[in-house]
Structures are given as structure tokens and as C-alpha cells.
Amino acid sequence: MISQGLKGVVAAQTSISHIDGEEGQLIYRGVEIRRLTKKYSFEEIAFLLWHGTLPSKVELENLKKELKKKRVLSSAVKSIIDQLPRNMDLMSVIRTIISAEGTTDYKWKPTISQAIKLTAMVPTIIAYWQNKLEDKTCHEPQYEMDHVENYLYMLTGSTPSKAHVDALETYMILTLEHGMNASTFSARVTASTESDMVSAITSAIGTMKGPLHGGAPSGVIELLNEIGEADNAEKVIRRKVENGEKLMGFGHRVYKTHDPRAVALRKKLLSLGGEDSWLDLAIHVENTAIEVLNELKPGRSLYTNVEFYAAAIMKSINMAKELFTPTFTASRVVGWTAHVLEQAEHNTIYRPQSEYVGEFKNPTAFE
Incomplete structure (x- = not known):
């Protein structure tokens, strides 16, 4: 198999x-x-x-x-x-x-x-x-x-x-x-x-x-830039959800519930509340997104991943996306x-097998 x-x-x-x-x-x-x-x-x-x-x-x-x-x-x-x-x-x-x-x-x-x-x-x-x-x-x-x-x-x-x-x-x-x-x-x-x-x-x-592995969370930066201020969060998120757009920074292929890294980052940022406007905005956007999703798509759970808060941190310290x-x-x-x-x-060399799916040509053609 x-x-x-x-x-x-x-x-x-x-x-x-x-x-x-x-x-x-x-x-x-x-x-x-x-x-x-x-x-x-x-x-x-x-x-x-x-x-x-x-x-x-x-x-x-x-x-x-x-x-x-x-x-x-x-x-x-x-x-x-x-x-x-x-x-x-x-x-x-x-x-x-x-x-x-x-x-x-x-x-x-x-x-x-x-x-x-x-x-x-x-x-x-x-x-x-x-x-x-x-x-x-x-x-x-x-x-x-x-x-x-x-x-x-x-x-x-x-x-x-x-x-x-x-x-x-x-x-x-x-x-x-x-x-x-x-x-x-x-x-x-x-x-x-x-x-x-x-x-x-x-x-x-x-x-x-x-x-596909180490890509930058640029989509989250774009989302935060589009929102800009806390007062705009509900309007922007509601429009994206109603249009079926993907909310960048939400969901993870491994974690089917809360991304524990996002939870830990959120807790840290809450402890720093009021010390940086972009970190505060990220917290507000997450809360707003959850409220809008509960209203528009009841029963659907969607949680922030580590890239969501990583993007907020990188933006707050003016770190270039590169x-x-x-x-x-x-x-x-x-x-x-x-x-x-x-x-x-306890070393053992990795040597997986592969399955050949090419042709088996008539050997007489090469004689």
C-alpha cells in the first residue's frame, strides 16, 4: 500500500x-x-x-x-x-x-x-x-x-x-x-x-x-492590514465569511482543535495588553472572528493557528516579511x-522503497 x-x-x-x-x-x-x-x-x-x-x-x-x-x-x-x-x-x-x-x-x-x-x-x-x-x-x-x-x-x-x-x-x-x-x-x-x-x-x-513548509504568514498580515482598526473587524470578517473566503491564520492540518502554540501566544499577548496596538488588534480580530462564525456558521469550529499570532508579532516589531x-x-x-x-x-540509515509504475518494454527491441 x-x-x-x-x-x-x-x-x-x-x-x-x-x-x-x-x-x-x-x-x-x-x-x-x-x-x-x-x-x-x-x-x-x-x-x-x-x-x-x-x-x-x-x-x-x-x-x-x-x-x-x-x-x-x-x-x-x-x-x-x-x-x-x-x-x-x-x-x-x-x-x-x-x-x-x-x-x-x-x-x-x-x-x-x-x-x-x-x-x-x-x-x-x-x-x-x-x-x-x-x-x-x-x-x-x-x-x-x-x-x-x-x-x-x-x-x-x-x-x-x-x-x-x-x-x-x-x-x-x-x-x-x-x-x-x-x-x-x-x-x-x-x-x-x-x-x-x-x-x-x-x-x-x-x-x-x-x-509549502516555511512560508511566511503574509496572508495574515494582509488581513490585519485590511482591518486596520478594531472598529473595522466585524465588517471585514463578516464579508469574508459570507463570501466564502478563507480566513487567513485560522485552521491547521494537524490540530483539529485549538493549536496549542496559538493558545500560548495568545496568553502571552494578553499579558502584554495595551503595550502594542497590533498585538491588541490581533486579540480583538480573533474574538470577533469567533463571534461572527458562531452566528453565521453555527456548529462549525475554527481556531487560530500559530501563524495568526506570529504575523501580529512580526508586524508589531516592524519585521520585514522577508x-x-x-x-x-x-x-x-x-x-x-x-x-x-x-x-x-541509535542510527539506522533511511532506505524506503518505491513502486515502479513505468513500462516494461519488449527486450527484443533492444537486441
Whole structure:
């Protein structure tokens, strides 16, 4: 029996994460994601995914120090970036620079130190390229800033607000890992050949680049732009529902109920209420959409997905749409590297079969 795209096929056992689409659950290392976003930082949850436990105070400080040390790009790496054509898309830039990192330091078996280095590099690559492209000053990493705050600083050159850091950090935590998705599978397939960590992550980045996987939530941005102000929300949404138009940012192919990532983001944004108008508008639009749907299509349940609030966050911090998928990549590299490390523990090369559907020609015609 053929399962197109390997849909529904269990290809590996993992202890990294679990997704229950029917119950609307996302679990990292045995802990429901909404519990983790309440009190833990990007660095703490990255440690959890890599090691299987939350860090002690000393372990956390050591991880932060290593991330800060490794986030600085060498002059050689900057030179490579400077020589890339300006019309190169940012995901290709990231893929190229990460590939260039594949020196003899990266051998089978992969290590957590390698995972930390790649995680530290990606935000700096993004910021360096974006500032270069916009002919702006390329801001060096700030040692006193933690991972997400420093990323925002490097993009703008100014200290970001706490509300923006909290919102983006929550989003990045929620997108660190999401099971055997296409890019994670790609990383594990490459790692299964006993190739190196850099090759596996380069494979994952190439897969993430595809619009069917890492596409930006531009449709949600367009919806929020069209609404503009809270007073317009009901009119716009009612018109779209009555015309049978798709409400961008609502619904998910895996989650049949609430997307737990959207729920966690919503809770975070509610705690930041009044601190950013676009974040407030997103909350209002969701509430209005649910009310309109209940009135016009009773019995039909439709819930926001993580892209809905991701779009609101990206818009609130004035992040260019070209940065959406790269920012997703900057968080997901933690999950990819965790899977590469897990693959190495009990490695078996991936070798699925295919079914031949071509012709069997008369052999005498070729004699």
C-alpha cells in the first residue's frame, strides 16, 4: 500500500516532542508547551530539547556564555556574505553560510557544542545580511543581551522593548520543535548516512525554504492590514465569511482543535495588553472572528493557528516579511539539531522503497 508523502508512516521513535492533533497538545520532552512558555526562556528550553532536562542555574549560565561567544561571526564568514549577490534570498544565504561552516570540526558523531554553535550563528547571519542589504550599519552582537533580545538589537541597532522581546521569545520557543515535519525528516535522513551536523542542518534549511513548509504568514498580515482598526473587524470578517473566503491564520492540518502554540501566544499577548496596538488588534480580530462564525456558521469550529499570532508579532516589531521564514529557521535549528543528536544515538540509515509504475518494454527491441 502506498502512502503518498509518507503521510501517517511512523519513521522513527523519539523522546523529543509529541503532537496530539485531536487534543490540541504539543509536548516537549514530556512537558506540555503551555507550561513551558509560562516561566522559561529560549535558552532554558533549548537546553531541555538538547539534554532532556531543564538546566540548573550553573548549566544555564554556561549555555548562555557559549551562545554569546559563538554568535560572533568570523571575518572569514563575513567575507563570504559580502561576496554573495544582493539578489540572493535570505534562506539561501543562511544555507550557504551554514554549509561553509562545515569544516573538519564537524565530524560524525554530532555534538551539543556543534548544535549550540549553529543556533548561535543563524540570528547573526540574518541580521548581518539584512542590514547589508538595506545599506545600514551591521550591528555586532551585544554580550550582555540574551539570545532573542540580541537578535532584535542586531536587526535594528536599538534596545528592543520588553513587550517585543517577550512576544518574539514566546513565538520562537513555540517553533523550536514540531515533530517529524519535512525539514526535520530531511535532517534525520542526512544524519542517518553518518554525514556531519552541518550537512544535516543544510538539508533542513533547504527543505524549510520551500513555501509549502516555511512560508511566511503574509496572508495574515494582509488581513490585519485590511482591518486596520478594531472598529473595522466585524465588517471585514463578516464579508469574508459570507463570501466564502478563507480566513487567513485560522485552521491547521494537524490540530483539529485549538493549536496549542496559538493558545500560548495568545496568553502571552494578553499579558502584554495595551503595550502594542497590533498585538491588541490581533486579540480583538480573533474574538470577533469567533463571534461572527458562531452566528453565521453555527456548529462549525475554527481556531487560530500559530501563524495568526506570529504575523501580529512580526508586524508589531516592524519585521520585514522577508525575515519571517528566516526567523522561523533561527528557532527551529534547535529542534533540528536535537533530532540529529537523537538519530546518532541509535542510527539506522533511511532506505524506503518505491513502486515502479513505468513500462516494461519488449527486450527484443533492444537486441
